[in-house]
Amino acid sequence: MRAVIVPEPGEADALRVTELPTPEPAAGEVLVRVAAAGVNRADVLQRRGFYDPPAGATPVLGLEASGTVAAVGEGVDASWIGREIVALLVGGGYAEYVAVPAGQVAPVPEGIDLVTAGGVMEAAATVWSNVVMVGRLVAGETFLVHGGTSGIGTMAIQVAKALGARVVTTVGSQEKAQVCRDLGADLVVNYREQDFGDALKEAGLRPDVILDIMGASYLDANVRALATGGRLVVIGLQGGIKGTLDLNRLLMKRASVTATSLRARPAQEKSAIVAEIGEHVWPLIASGTVRPVVHARFGLDDAAEAHRVMEASTHVGKLLLLP
Known part of the structure; x- marks a missing residue:
């Protein structure tokens, strides 16, 4: 699969699109075919060397994504396959595929499309x-x-x-x-x-x-x-x-x-947060009370430009990467 990594910390041009093995979902995980990934300021900090991923996490950037479940790991109901979802990630969103604990996945909120949903979960x-x-x-x-x-x-x-x-x-x-x-x-x-x-x-x-x-x-x-x-x-x-x-x-x-920091929280805490926003925030999006705001969409090859826009702080709302 194609994915974005940072071989050496630096400016936006330090981002590299590379080929990596498609991850295999571990027990309790789902494999997501990414439709869109949100770009967050934490990604910029990671690129600059100031926000390393937790031990054992993927070096691929990206803390949220939307997409379709392509496979499931042991212990996850196979009926997940084919579902359109949004996911809260420890990393890995800037890629064509990402594996994530099933508890950190929620249905796409009603009222928005799959790509727009790529910038909803982290916020x-x-x-x-x-x-x-x-x-x-x-x-x-x-x-x-x-x-x-x-x-x-x-x-x-x-x-x-x-x-x-x-x-x-x-x-x-x-x-x-x-x-x-x-x-x-x-x-x-x-x-x-x-x-x-x-x-x-x-x-x-x-x-x-x-x-x-x-x-x-x-x-x-x-x-x-x-x-x-x-x-x-x-x-x-x-x-x-x-x-x-x-x-x-x-x-x-x-x-x-x-x-507080969201990324470093245990998977159990993240799952509890995802459950709460599914109960309380998703209905607000479905009713139109909360409207996700997307500033721009970029291809994976344009990740550096997305980071430049983020650092310039000229954007309003979310920046999205599309594999």
Whole structure:
């Protein structure tokens, strides 16, 4: 099969399309013929040498995919064969085939096509596991997500709105701000023009839950912005890995800071997340309440260009690779 690997860490041109043996599904796994794979910022970090796959995982990039089950391993019902599915992966999506534990597979959500579905699983799993399962967001609360037009941001805005929350997000342009408003955001802050903490104060809002992709550079400002009892969930480190945390402010607010990574979680935890999004998020997609946003589609040979677009942050929504 054809697959994308990184022989040596580097810039986008470090990506290589190569021929690898088609994987065999192990016990409890299914083999998926990939229709599309989502491109995620974690893939860029892996390419640059900053986010190595877990021990024993495939060196092929790609944390999510859609496709058709082509074969099953021992212990998996043969009726899976031929089903159109989406999969949460530890790696391997940038390929023609990928093997994945059956618990990390779900039916394609009703209302979207198989290719569009290639960019749904990672964002849905990240948002639901962090905003709801960790952040415990409920109706009537205020939710802040940084990077509102990313794949995660566009999903988070819509899911939080569907849960009945007030939604605040940050973006880098007026064009992106309008996209977020169209998705349902109540307050959009252009961080190039205004500090998000000042904007929140002017609006009389304090977030109960913050989903943060920046890490160190936003740590203090996020904690300052939190409501009493607020929950800050850090899922990215684009702004650095070491910051100063005012524990007294955190204590006075009875607030919490949690940092999580989806990729490194055990298969059992991933399966539980997939089951929850199938129950709670898929119906929102089927009804049109949540609309997956796709910016562009690329062929496998154009993986480097997809990474350049990701790094330029000019996209709105997901980038997809088609084998």
